[in-house]
Amino acid sequence: xxxxxxxxxxxxxxxxxxxxxxxxxxxxxxxxxxxxxxxxxxxxxxxxxxxxxxxxxxxxxxxxxxxxxxxxxxxxxxxxxxxxxxxxxxxxxxxxxxxxxxxxxxxxxxxxxxxxxxxxxxxxxxxxxxxxxxxxx
Amino acid sequence: xxxxxxxxxxxxxxxxxxxxxxxxxxxxxxxxxxxxxxxxxxxxxxxxxxxxxxxxxxxxxxxxxxxxxxxxxxxxxxxxxxxxxxxxxxxxxxxxxxxxxxxxxxxxxxxxxxxxxxxxxxxxxxxxxxxxxxxxx
Amino acid sequence: xxxxxxxxxxxxxxxxxxxxxxxxxxxxxxxxxxxxxxxxxxxxxxxxxxxxxxxxxxxxxxxxxxxxxxxxxxxxxxxxxxxxxxxxxxxxxxxxxxxxxxxxxxxxxxxxxxxxxxxxxxxxxxxxxxxxxxxxx
Numbered sequence: 001x002x003x004x005x006x007x008x009x010x011x012x013x014x015x016x017x018x019x020x021x022x023x024x025x026x027x028x029x030x031x032x033x034x035x036x037x038x039x040x041x042x043x044x045x046x047x048x049x050x051x052x053x054x055x056x057x058x059x060x061x062x063x064x065x066x067x068x069x070x071x072x073x074x075x076x077x078x079x080x081x082x083x084x085x086x087x088x089x090x091x092x093x094x095x096x097x098x099x100x101x102x103x104x105x106x107x108x109x110x111x112x113x114x115x116x117x118x119x120x121x122x123x124x125x126x127x128x129x130x131x132x133x134x135x136x137x
Numbered sequence: 138x139x140x141x142x143x144x145x146x147x148x149x150x151x152x153x154x155x156x157x158x159x160x161x162x163x164x165x166x167x168x169x170x171x172x173x174x175x176x177x178x179x180x181x182x183x184x185x186x187x188x189x190x191x192x193x194x195x196x197x198x199x200x201x202x203x204x205x206x207x208x209x210x211x212x213x214x215x216x217x218x219x220x221x222x223x224x225x226x227x228x229x230x231x232x233x234x235x236x237x238x239x240x241x242x243x244x245x246x247x248x249x250x251x252x253x254x255x256x257x258x259x260x261x262x263x264x265x266x267x268x269x270x271x272x273x274x
Numbered sequence: 275x276x277x278x279x280x281x282x283x284x285x286x287x288x289x290x291x292x293x294x295x296x297x298x299x300x301x302x303x304x305x306x307x308x309x310x311x312x313x314x315x316x317x318x319x320x321x322x323x324x325x326x327x328x329x330x331x332x333x334x335x336x337x338x339x340x341x342x343x344x345x346x347x348x349x350x351x352x353x354x355x356x357x358x359x360x361x362x363x364x365x366x367x368x369x370x371x372x373x374x375x376x377x378x379x380x381x382x383x384x385x386x387x388x389x390x391x392x393x394x395x396x397x398x399x400x401x402x403x404x405x406x407x408x409x410x411x
Contacts, residue, residue: 001138001272001275003311003410005377037140038177038270040312040375044386046328051231054183058216059227065215066208066228071340078339079332090333091340094325099375101177101236103142103268110268112181131377131384133312135272135275135409136140138275174277175314175407188368191320195353196364202352203345203365238314238373240279240405247405249318272409273277 004032004134012048012121012128015085018060019119021130025102026109028132035107037136042099044131047089047123049096054114067092067122089122096120104136141169141271149185149258149265152222155197156256158267162239163246165269172244174273179236181268184226184260186233191251204229204259226259233257241273278306278408286322286395286402289359292334293393295404299376300383302406309381311410316373318405321363321397323370328388341366341396363396370394378410 006028010019025041043050053059067088077087100117103110111117119130143165147156162178180187190196204225214224237254240247248254256267280302284293299315317324327333341362351361374391377384385391393404 001140003275005310005379036142038272040377042375042377042384044384044389046326046333046386046388052183052235053231054227056216058214058218059183059224062214062216062224063228063231070207070344077332077336079330079336081332087333087336090328091337094327094337094370096231097234097371098326101179101238101375103177103179103270105142110179110181112183112266114183115181129386133377135312138277173279175409189320189372190368191364193353195351195355196320196361199351199353199361200365200368207344233368234371238316238375240314240316240407242279247316247318249320249403251320252318 001137002034004034006132008130008132010119010128010130013125015121015124016064017121020055020116021119022117025117025132029104029134032134034134034136037104039102039104039109040133042131043119044129046093047086048128049093049120049122050098050100051096051118051120052100052115053118055116086123092122138274139171141171143269145267145269147256147265150262152258152261153201154258157192157253158256159254162254162269166241166271169271171271171273174241176239176241176246177270179268180256181266183230184223185265186230186257186259187235187237188233188255188257189237189252190255192253223260229259275411276308278308280406282404282406284393284402287399289395289398290338291395294329294390295393296391299391299406303378303408306408308408308410311378313376313378313383314407316405317393318403320367321360322402323367323394323396324372324374325370325392325394326374326389327392329390360397366396
């Protein structure tokens with residue numbers, strides 16, 4: 001049994017940027033030389049999310065519209081120091097989650113046919129970080 | 138330290154089928170002969186969910202009603218190629234999540250008194266897959 | 275590779291008590307003497323949540339208000355044996371999640387600058403339990 005860690009830097013370009021990181025995570029797994037086990041990815045932020053979803057912009061836009069309906073930008077928020085985009089980003093982050101778990105088999109991430117990993121920017125263009133941890137043998 | 142993986146096949150029978158998989162996951166853990174550690178279960182789908190909840194149909198129906206209110210079937214969605222049931226399934230999947238983590242002690246899943254594991258079908262009757270990974274000693 | 279488990283007892287004092295458990299989890303990690311790997315924390319309850327969020331009461335109140343809007347206390351729920359606070363607690367629990375994953379490096383939880391771990395009481399004042407599992411070397 002071995003453990004491997006790698007930090008991935010992500011530069012987002014706008015609110016609701018869906019940055020696909022499947023290949024980056026798979027690359028970290030390949031560098032680890034671990035073949036079977038489990039892979040964890042964690043976003044180190046409260047105003048972003050890490051999700052498993054299809055690589056389909058219509059699904060992404062539906063998710064954005066859903067979030068906007070749940071926590072409307074024009075609502076009244078107490079955390080208003082940095083504006084409502086920031087306030088709602090915190091809430092969207094808890095609804096979507098900031099970490100994912102993916103099984104690992106024969107050196108490859110075990111994902112469904114349409115499953116991909118996305119870092120979702122919920123605030124503004126920022127330099128972001130994801131920590132990938134691989135545990136296995 | 139050892140690692141063990143098993144695929145569980147699930148045949149769902151309808152939209153909103155809550156398939157309890159606690160026993161199936163426990164069976165995989167017993168087959169692994171790993172006693173202490175951690176257990177992961179991941180659904181390989183974007184239109185289903187894997188949750189921890191009580192085995193109580195009233196709670197399940199309340200959850201269904203809540204999801205229907207958040208992403209109403211009669212809404213307008215961009216991902217409309219396969220209809221609104223499919224479009225909303227993707228969104229519900231991200232709100233509930235598709236993987237769970239459960240501690241393992243003395244060969245048994247460590248769950249609260251009322252906690253059970255459910256695969257939740259969010260689309261149509263389908264053959265589904267869950268990957269169980271056990272890490273421990 | 276080693277594995278370490280510890281149970282943390284939490285006494286909540288009211289509905290929507292946000293109990294910060296970052297230090298308690300870090301203490302468990304230090305007791306484990308494991309330096310690099312991954313840390314899991316799981317709440318053994320269906321009417322509470324475990325989240326990563328900022329230690330900021332305005333964010334917490336916005337999250338509470340968001341949950342109240344999604345599953346209003348005055349709504350009609352089928353799981354009404356213990357009242358609507360209990361019924362909605364089950365639903366909020368599935369929306370927020372009951373477990374978190376945190377990378378471990380040099381004996382310290384790897385969290386973003388503003389990230390803290392919170393046990394969120396979604397029902398009434400109760401004695402609660404969180405299981406911390408550390409895997410690594």
